[in-house]
Amino acid sequence: EIVMTQSPATLSVSPGERASLSCRTSQTVTNNLAWYQQKPGQAPRLLIHGASTRATGVPARFSGSGSGTDFTLTISSLQSEDFAVYFCQQYHNWPLTFGGGTKVEI
């Protein structure tokens, strides 16, 4: 099983600032990586697939980068609605696996 490690566990930022979230995999997943956002009491929302392709309707302030084992989700200028938990997920090998999440808070 591919182990996903997200860091930091919590990221404290101010509105308007840039946030960078890291996801590392225990073995290469090439670009078979997705990012999700989850707000309290809500289902997850797909933000990024293929490591860098924004899902439909996702604002341009969200961008994904990386390949192999190191990936980054960047939020260029945090809006109030972006404070949430973010998860990465690999779909390179079965079983699919998620990272533990990064909470972005004020």
Next chain:
Amino acid sequence: EVQVVESGGGLVQPGRSLRLSCAASGFTFDDYAMHWVRQAPGKGLEWIAGINWIGGSVAYADSVKGRFTISRDNAKNSLFLQMNSLRLEDTAFYYCARDRTARMTAADYWGQGTLVTVSS
């Protein structure tokens, strides 16, 4: 509008069985793979099972392999999760999710989840 709606959760004793269902609408069901993902209260996401568009390929997390079975009925636009030999640690919200493609990749539409509580 794409919708997936889970049902079948509830309180169940350890060792017993439960069957979850997911009703899909607003899209051509047999064009897409489907997933079950769970989340224990206050914890992270755990992918537990997936099935390709036709049901010919299925995969499971090690934590549920041999106990849970994923299946689909394309004629009824429905996804199922048969859960046997339930354990306390299976307590979670269970989400049904549609894949972006016909095979197992990333999930682009999620239901609101159904809560399964395993307790004596």
